[in-house]
Amino acid sequence: MRHSIFCLPFLMVPAVHAQTARAPQPPANGDVVSAADDAFGRRIGIEEVGLYSESEVRGFDLQAAGNYRIEDHYYVRVSGMLQPLNGGTAIRVGANGLRTDFAAPSGVVQYTMPGATPGARASIEAGWWGGSGPVAMLRGSAGTADGRWSIAGGLQLTPAQQYTDGTTGDFTAIGLVPRWSPAPGVRITGVWSRNWFPREGDTYYANPAGAPREVKRWTNRTQSWMDARNESDLIGAFADVDAGKGWRFGASLFYNALPYDHSAYSVLRFTGNGREAVASGLLFGAETRHTVSAEVTAAKQFATGNLTHRIIAMARRRDSMVESDPGVPFALGTFGDVNKPPRIARPMVALGTVRKRDDVGQWTGGLGYRLSIGTLAELRVDAQRVEYAKRVRGLDGTVTEQTTRPWLYGGALSVGITSRLTGFASYARGLEEAGVAPANASNRGAVLPAAISRQAELGVKYGFAGGPTLIAGLFDLSKPTPGIDATGAFDFVGTVRHRGVELSLAGPITPRLNAVLGATWLDARIDGELVDRGVIGARPIGRPRVTALANLTWRVPGMEGLTVDGGVNVRGARYADRENSVALPGYALFNLGLRQAFAIGGHPVTLRARVTNLTDRFAWTPANSGLITPIAPRTLTLTLTSEL
Numbered sequence: 001m002r003h004s005i006f007c008l009p010f011l012m013v014p015a016v017h018a019q020t021a022r023a024p025q026p027p028a029n030g031d032v033v034s035a036a037d038d039a040f041g042r043r044i045g046i047e048e049v050g051l052y053s054e055s056e057v058r059g060f061d062l063q064a065a066g067n068y069r070i071e072d073h074y075y076v077r078v079s080g081m082l083q084p085l086n087g088g089t090a091i092r093v094g095a096n097g098l099r100t101d102f103a104a105p106s107g108v109v110q111y112t113m114p115g116a117t118p119g120a121r122a123s124i125e126a127g128w129w130g131g132s133g134p135v136a137m138l139r140g141s142a143g144t145a146d147g148r149w150s151i152a153g154g155l156q157l158t159p160a161q162q163y164t165d166g167t168t169g170d171f172t173a174i175g176l177v178p179r180w181s182p183a184p185g186v187r188i189t190g191v192w193s194r195n196w197f198p199r200e201g202d203t204y205y206a207n208p209a210g211a212p213r214e215v216k217r218w219t220n221r222t223q224s225w226m227d228a229r230n231e232s233d234l235i236g237a238f239a240d241v242d243a244g245k246g247w248r249f250g251a252s253l254f255y256n257a258l259p260y261d262h263s264a265y266s267v268l269r270f271t272g273n274g275r276e277a278v279a280s281g282l283l284f285g286a287e288t289r290h291t292v293s294a295e296v297t298a299a300k301q302f303a304t305g306n307l308t309h310r311i312i313a314m315a316r317r318r319d320s321m322v323e324s325d326p327g328v329p330f331a332l333g334t335f336g337d338v339n340k341p342p343r344i345a346r347p348m349v350a351l352g353t354v355r356k357r358d359d360v361g362q363w364t365g366g367l368g369y370r371l372s373i374g375t376l377a378e379l380r381v382d383a384q385r386v387e388y389a390k391r392v393r394g395l396d397g398t399v400t401e402q403t404t405r406p407w408l409y410g411g412a413l414s415v416g417i418t419s420r421l422t423g424f425a426s427y428a429r430g431l432e433e434a435g436v437a438p439a440n441a442s443n444r445g446a447v448l449p450a451a452i453s454r455q456a457e458l459g460v461k462y463g464f465a466g467g468p469t470l471i472a473g474l475f476d477l478s479k480p481t482p483g484i485d486a487t488g489a490f491d492f493v494g495t496v497r498h499r500g501v502e503l504s505l506a507g508p509i510t511p512r513l514n515a516v517l518g519a520t521w522l523d524a525r526i527d528g529e530l531v532d533r534g535v536i537g538a539r540p541i542g543r544p545r546v547t548a549l550a551n552l553t554w555r556v557p558g559m560e561g562l563t564v565d566g567g568v569n570v571r572g573a574r575y576a577d578r579e580n581s582v583a584l585p586g587y588a589l590f591n592l593g594l595r596q597a598f599a600i601g602g603h604p605v606t607l608r609a610r611v612t613n614l615t616d617r618f619a620w621t622p623a624n625s626g627l628i629t630p631i632a633p634r635t636l637t638l639t640l641t642s643e644l
Helices: none
Strands: 042-044 047-049 068-070 073-075 088-092 108-112 119-128 135-143 149-162 168-180 186-200 202-206 227-244 247-257 260-270 277-284 288-304 307-324 328-335 356-373 377-393 399-404 407-416 421-432 451-463 469-484 490-508 513-528 546-555 562-571 587-600 603-612 620-622 628-630 635-643
Touching: 073 247, 073 288, 202 628
Parallel strands: 068 108, 202 260
Antiparallel strands: 042 047, 042 088, 068 073, 088 108, 119 135, 119 635, 135 149, 149 168, 168 186, 186 227, 227 247, 227 260, 247 288, 260 277, 277 328, 288 307, 307 356, 356 377, 377 399, 377 407, 407 421, 421 451, 451 469, 469 490, 490 513, 513 546, 546 562, 562 587, 587 603, 603 635, 620 628
């Protein structure tokens, strides 16, 4: 599969950090199941476990909501976190997201940067990462004995990769994280990463109603003249200051950029006879997107009797820019057999120079209050005032803009029912981008005001003595949905609402057995004019009612250093088109792996082997656009990691 570029304490314990407690550091052996404290989402390296992903939680897109943090600091991303920079990722939602200051609907994705201990350490990981071709990951860190200075980072080399769609590419990434403590209670962290990614173009599939039961994978259906090249940069710094007497301060500044030199993609539209597909696509010239995000916080904690109070003030700034190429279309004719694509010469088309530009500027100020009543209960409330300004320059030079100034607010209450059982409830309002009127709208180019999303949740959390933690909850999310109304204008035309039930059980079952078990039942529904007119169906694309997983790791007795892991991920049936006329069947994917730790010449070594999609199940995955892609086939990951 192509690589993307892009335990909290009990709820009643008083907060001492400026924002949420930091995600736990990953264990040295990279066992993501043992590191997870819930079933909602955890990633270490390339391995992940959870019901949700870094881009989608509870069926909603986190990229539109901007719910990302780097070690609790506000971060607006345009590309994924690179492996050399990522010490671990945790999705904080439900009970484990209650302590997030200025929480937003759908939770928060928390990135942790790699750290360093006194002295110097280095490791190398080599092998295959779920595909065909070599990979090498060099990691290192160094720190002074007094802990004042440290640096950590890595270099990823994945040349000549063949991805599951048959295309090839070279991915190179580097990242560094220096840390400095100039005085007691003060820590300043720098962040820098960059990647280079030349590769062949992407191929997608259309018309799910006519799609064959399956297509041959590892087959390159991209023409040789269709290629792409992009880079990404993340540069920033953040500071955490414990000033004493209950005062804590924070500040951060991040720049994230994703420029494309050129790119291409093709679409194969199935005709319905089981094999035939009509090929077309787009060629793009240079495009870019970047964002600057900054934040300052000040928090004061104090006690009156058995009450602990905490007040936090926040100010944020975001500046984002997207410069996009409309692309030049091309047609390649009909492929008689989608599994045997012919080689076709590049059409005589020339790339244009005109670009559409989209700028967003956003100021946010907020004030929050937290009250802890001993170990009995905790209350959190906060309010934010946002000024969101969006400006769009169309291909014809026309400029449209819109400014929105909403109030956002939220709150959470957790109550200690017993020493092990906690009940919780929360409510939050958030802001999301709503888009620009397309060319076929009567108000072409008009900018919609930002959409306001809302989330309410209710649940319980129970910790078994010496064992796992159970979380059960109900959630209800909604936001306006844009579309073209009966008059032909682009506007908000309805509401999309996701209601569901979440179950999570994560932690040690026995001293040798760890588990992550989870399930979600989701009722996703669209209401409004477009549904009433029959333009679209009442169910969103690609949202199954049932999602479930079960993952286990077992340290084998009598075989020192050997861990066996396995699991199953279940995804229910879901619609593949806006009209709800094509339903894709559900499926289950099985995984199996082992990890053997030993030593060579006094150096710790870990052998990791893992097979995903063990039964080589085929299934189609629908995107919100209505395009579909096949899931990855049975894939082997095999690596050897050694500390140097």
